Amino acid sequence: MxxxxxxxxxxxxxxxxxxxxxxxxxxxxxxxxxxVSSGGSSKIGLPITPDAPPGDDLFLADSMLLAADGTxxxxxxxxxxxxxDTIVAVDSSSGNVKWAASPGLHPKLSTVxxxxxxxxxxxxxxxxxxxxxxxxxxxxxxLFTNPDSSDAGPVLTESFGFHLPSYWTxxxxxxxxxxxxxxxxxxxxxxxxxxxxxxxxxxxxxHAPQKxxxxxxxxxDQTSLGISSQAxxxxxxxxxxxxxxxxxxxxxxxxxxxxxLNIVARxxxxxxxxxxxxxxxxxxxxxxxxxxxxxxxxxxQALVLPPTDVPPFPVPTYVxxxxxxxxxxQARVVFIGSCFNGPSFMSLWNIHDQTITExxxxxxxxxxxxxxxxxxILGHAVVExxxxxxxxxxxxxxxxxxxxxxxxxxxxxxxxxxGNPITEQWKVVGDGNVKIN
Amino acid sequence: MSKSTRIAPHLLLTMALAIFASTPVLSQxxxxxxxxxxxxxxHDFLQAFYxxxxxxxxxxxxxxxxxxxxxxxxxxxxxxRLTPLAPSLPSLVDPEQRAKAEGPVNPTLLGGFFxxxxxxxxxxxxxxxxxxxxxxxxxxxxRVLVESHPEWPDDRAIRALKEAGARYGPADKxxxxxxxxxxxxxKFLGRLSIKLVEFxxxxxxxxxxxxxxxxxxxxxxxxxxxxxxxxxxxxxxxxGKLTGLSEISxxxxx
Numbered sequence: 001m002x003x004x005x006x007x008x009x010x011x012x013x014x015x016x017x018x019x020x021x022x023x024x025x026x027x028x029x030x031x032x033x034x035x036v037s038s039g040g041s042s043k044i045g046l047p048i049t050p051d052a053p054p055g056d057d058l059f060l061a062d063s064m065l066l067a068a069d070g071t072x073x074x075x076x077x078x079x080x081x082x083x084x085d086t087i088v089a090v091d092s093s094s095g096n097v098k099w100a101a102s103p104g105l106h107p108k109l110s111t112v113x114x115x116x117x118x119x120x121x122x123x124x125x126x127x128x129x130x131x132x133x134x135x136x137x138x139x140x141x142x143l144f145t146n147p148d149s150s151d152a153g154p155v156l157t158e159s160f161g162f163h164l165p166s167y168w169t170x171x172x173x174x175x176x177x178x179x180x181x182x183x184x185x186x187x188x189x190x191x192x193x194x195x196x197x198x199x200x201x202x203x204x205x206x207h208a209p210q211k212x213x214x215x216x217x218x219x220x221d222q223t224s225l226g227i228s229s230q231a232x233x234x235x236x237x238x239x240x241x242x243x244x245x246x247x248x249x250x251x252x253x254x255x256x257x258x259x260x261l262n263i264v265a266r267x268x269x270x271x272x273x274x275x276x277x278x279x280x281x282x283x284x285x286x287x288x289x290x291x292x293x294x295x296x297x298x299x300x301q302a303l304v305l306p307p308t309d310v311p312p313f314p315v316p317t318y319v320x321x322x323x324x325x326x327x328x329x330q331a332r333v334v335f336i337g338s339c340f341n342g343p344s345f346m347s348l349w350n351i352h353d354q355t356i357t358e359x360x361x362x363x364x365x366x367x368x369x370x371x372x373x374x375x376x377i378l379g380h381a382v383v384e385x386x387x388x389x390x391x392x393x394x395x396x397x398x399x400x401x402x403x404x405x406x407x408x409x410x411x412x413x414x415x416x417x418x419g420n421p422i423t424e425q426w427k428v429v430g431d432g433n434v435k436i437n
Numbered sequence: 438m439s440k441s442t443r444i445a446p447h448l449l450l451t452m453a454l455a456i457f458a459s460t461p462v463l464s465q466x467x468x469x470x471x472x473x474x475x476x477x478x479x480h481d482f483l484q485a486f487y488x489x490x491x492x493x494x495x496x497x498x499x500x501x502x503x504x505x506x507x508x509x510x511x512x513x514x515x516x517x518r519l520t521p522l523a524p525s526l527p528s529l530v531d532p533e534q535r536a537k538a539e540g541p542v543n544p545t546l547l548g549g550f551f552x553x554x555x556x557x558x559x560x561x562x563x564x565x566x567x568x569x570x571x572x573x574x575x576x577x578x579x580r581v582l583v584e585s586h587p588e589w590p591d592d593r594a595i596r597a598l599k600e601a602g603a604r605y606g607p608a609d610k611x612x613x614x615x616x617x618x619x620x621x622x623x624k625f626l627g628r629l630s631i632k633l634v635e636f637x638x639x640x641x642x643x644x645x646x647x648x649x650x651x652x653x654x655x656x657x658x659x660x661x662x663x664x665x666x667x668x669x670x671x672x673x674x675x676x677g678k679l680t681g682l683s684e685i686s687x688x689x690x691x
Contacts, residue, residue: 213642227550230577231565231681234651238669238683241635241653250645254584259645390686409686413562417514417552419503 011052013063024092026050026064026074033064033072035092044095048076051084061108061164065118071098073118075107087120089138099138104130110164119143121156121164129156131165131175144175144185154178154185212269212393212436214240215248215331216385219255219275219298226379226417229255232274236386245393257303257322260295267330269436270392272385274337274378277345278302280316289373292345294321295338303327305348313344326350332436333399335367335388335426337381342372351430361430365399370407370427377416380424384410388426393437400432475501478559478625479515479551485621486679487547487570495546496520512553519547519570546570549681560666561625565681572675575601580648587643594639598650603674605652607636613652616677626668626682627658636674650674655685 011028018024022037031046051063063075063084072092077084087107089098104122111119116136123129130151131143142151143165154177156163165175165185175185216236218229225232229251237247248268250259255275264271277292293315294304302321308314328350336345346352346368354360367388369376384406391402407425416422476499484491498518503509522543549566553559567573579601583594599606605613613636619629637649652672659665667685672678 215645227565228567230646231567233646234671234681235563235565235683237637237649237651237653238671238681239685241633241655241669242637242640242649243633243635246641247649248640248642248645249647249649254645263644386683387686395686413513415503415511415513417502417516417550417563419501419507419513 011050013050013052016062016064016066018066024064024066024072026052026076028052028076031076033074033090033092033095044090044092046074046076046088046090047097047100048074048078048086048088049080050074050076061110063109065109065112066092067112067116069116071112071116073109073112075109078102087118087134089116089118089134098136099134101134101138101140103132103134103140106158108164110166119165123158127158129158129163143173154183156180211242211244211246213246213248214389214393214436215250215263215268215271217250217255217260217263217271217273217275217297218382219250219252219296220378221252224276224378225274225382226377227382232379232382235382236389239386239390240393245389253298255298257295257297257301260297260303261322261324261327264327264329264331264334267332269331270333270335270389271329271331272335272337272389274381274385277338277340278304278318278321279340280314290340290375291342291372292338292340294318294345294348295336305344313342315344324348329364332363332434333365333367333392335385336369337376337378337385339369339375340372341368345372346429353429363431363434365428365430365432365434367399367403367426367428370425374424376424377420377422379416380410380422383413384424384426392435396435396437398432399428399434399436403428475512475515475551475553475559479517482551482561482564482625483517483519483547485625488621490519490547490570496522514550514552516550517548518545520545544569561682561684563681563683564679566679571678571680572673575675576650576673579603580646580650583639583648583650584646587647591639594648598674601675603650605636605672605674605677607638610634610636613672613677617654617672619656622658626656627660627664627666629656629658629668631656632667651680652677 013026015023015025018035018037022035024033024035026033026046028049031049033044033046035042053063065073070092072090074088074090075084076086076088078086084106085104086100086102088100090096091098104124106123108121109118110121113119118134119131120134121129121131132140133143134140144152146152154175156176156178159180163176163180165173173185175183177183216233218225218232220229222228233247233249233251248263250263260273273295276296278294278296279290279292291313293313294302296302300320302318304318304321304323305315306323306325307317327348334351349366351361351364351366352358387406387409388402391397391405392399397405403426410422410424413422479499480497483497496519498520500516501512502514503512520543545568547566547570548568549564551561552563554562579598583589583597595606605616614631614634622629631654633655635653637651637653639649640647652674654670654672655667656670657665657667668682669685670682671680673680
C-alpha cells in the first residue's frame, strides 16, 4: 500500500496487525487512524499528529500499539509545530479518545498490559530518559518505584538504538541501565496476552493458533550423548519441523544455568533438559544410592540447592554454581533427562504431586525418571524426549498418555545403537492431563 | 557426578572395533558364503546416498558394538567412518592408535551411525551422518555467524547462508526437491512418497542456537511386502546431502 506521494496525504505510520488478518496504520496528515480488513476499511480522525517512524527502521519503537479491547495507543505531536510529545488512547472502533497524556518529549511505547495500562519511555528537556506506566485513565507514574513511590530509574540519556524496557515474566522486566547494559528488574507483574501489544510485536502473540514453543537444553557433548547435540536436535526436528513446533535450542556453550532459569520461567509449552545431574560426592551417605541435588550445565556450571548438612540429603558446596531453593517455572511441561531424580531434586521445583498439605500442581507437569535411584544413558533420554513431543504435538496426547506410549516405545527397541539394553522409564509428576497442542 | 558421566561411548566403540577387527562378521540373515550382512547394507546405502565417494580409493571403516553374550544375528547398530587413506598405509587395528598415527592427514570425510531394527529384516530406525561430505564445518560456521547477530532479520540470515555457499536456501525448494533422487533409496527405505518438504531457517525467538538451516523431508516408504513406514530425513543446504533420518511413528502424519 502506498499513500506517501498522494496529494493531500503524508506521513504513513508503520502498519501493525489487528490480530485477525487486518492491519491498522496512521496518517500524519490528515491526522487519522485507518483500519483495513477483509471486510473493508474504516477511518478515524485523531486529535494529534501521529508520529511516522520509517517503516524499516528496527531501532525505532512502534508509534502505535493495540490492546485486546481494541484500544489503540498512539504517539504524536500535540500541535503541528510541536515535537512528538503526546500519547493518546483511542477506541479503534468508535474513535472515542479514552485519555491523552503529555509526560515529556519523544514518548516511546513498550507494552500494553491486560488492565489497559501502558508502559513507555519519555525524555525530559535535559535529555534524560525515563520509564513510566500510564494507567487505564492516563495517570502516569514511574515504571519502577522506590518504597516511597519515587522513580527508581534507571534513567538513561537519549541515545541511538532501541532501549525500551520489556516485560519478561513473573514480574521481571528487562531494562537498560545508564551504560546500556541490560538488567532484570522486578516491577509490576502483568499479563500481555494481547494483540500488537509490545513494540515491534511479539512472536508469542496473535489470534492465529499458536505452534507449541519447545526449548531444548543439551549442555553435554558427543562423549556423553553418543552424538553431537546438533544431531540430537536434528533428530527432534526430523519429527517436528517448524510448521508444527517452534524450537528454542540451547546446545553446548549456549546451555548455561542463567539461560535455563530465564527460559524455564517463561510460559512456554515445554522445555527439556538432557544432561548430567549434580550428585553429592561418592561414596554417597545413602548406602551407595546417589541422589541429585541439581543440574549440570555447560562448563560444569551447577544449578543446585544451597549447601546443607541436614540429612538425609546433605548438599556440599559446589564451585562454579548457582544455588537456588526453588526453580519457578511457568512451562507447561518440563522434561528431565538426567540421573537420580529423587526427593532432593524434586524439592527444587514448583511442580509436585499431591502431598499431605498440598494439592497436586494443576496445569503443569514434570517428566522425570520413574526410578529415582536410576541413572540414564543420555542418548536414550533424547529418544524418549523426541517421542513424547511427537505424541503430544502430532498426536495431541496428554502428558500421561505420551509418557506411557514413549516408555513402551523405548522398551520395544530392545537395544540401542551400541547394543546397550534400553531399560529407562519416565513418570509424570503434577498434572497428567496437561496437553501442549 | 552422575552415572551418565561415566558412559563413554567412544570406549565401547573402541572395544567393539577391536572385536570387529579380529572376529569374523556373522551374517544377520544369511550365510557367510553369501555375505549379505548389515555391513553390506550400510555400505550400499552410503554408496547410494553419497555417490561422489565412489571410485576415489577411499577407506570405509564399519564397526559394531554389541554384547558378546547375545545373538549377533540381532545387531542393532553400525558405525561408519570414511577416510582418504587406503588400508595398506597404517595397519594399526586399534582405532585410537590409528587416529593418532594418521592425525590430520587422514580426516574423517563422513562419519556416523545406523541404528537398525534388529528383529526384523534390516530396516533403519535412525541414521546420522556428519563431517566434511555433509558440510558440517561450513554449516556450523554460518550458524555461529548468524547467532552472533540476533538483530538480523530472517532474510539477512538467509543471505549469510547463501553467501557462505549454500546451494539450497528456502527460495530453492524446487531445485532441492529435484536433487533428492529418492529412487536410489528404494532398496533401503522402500518406494518413497514425499509428504512434506520444509526449510528450517531461524527460530522465531532469536535466542540460543536459533539458526538451524536444514531441510526436513517427510516421506512414506512402501516396501515390496506392502508395509509402509514414514521417515523424517534431514539434509544440509550446501549440496543437499543427507545428514540423518528417523522413523516416524506410524500414527504420525504430516
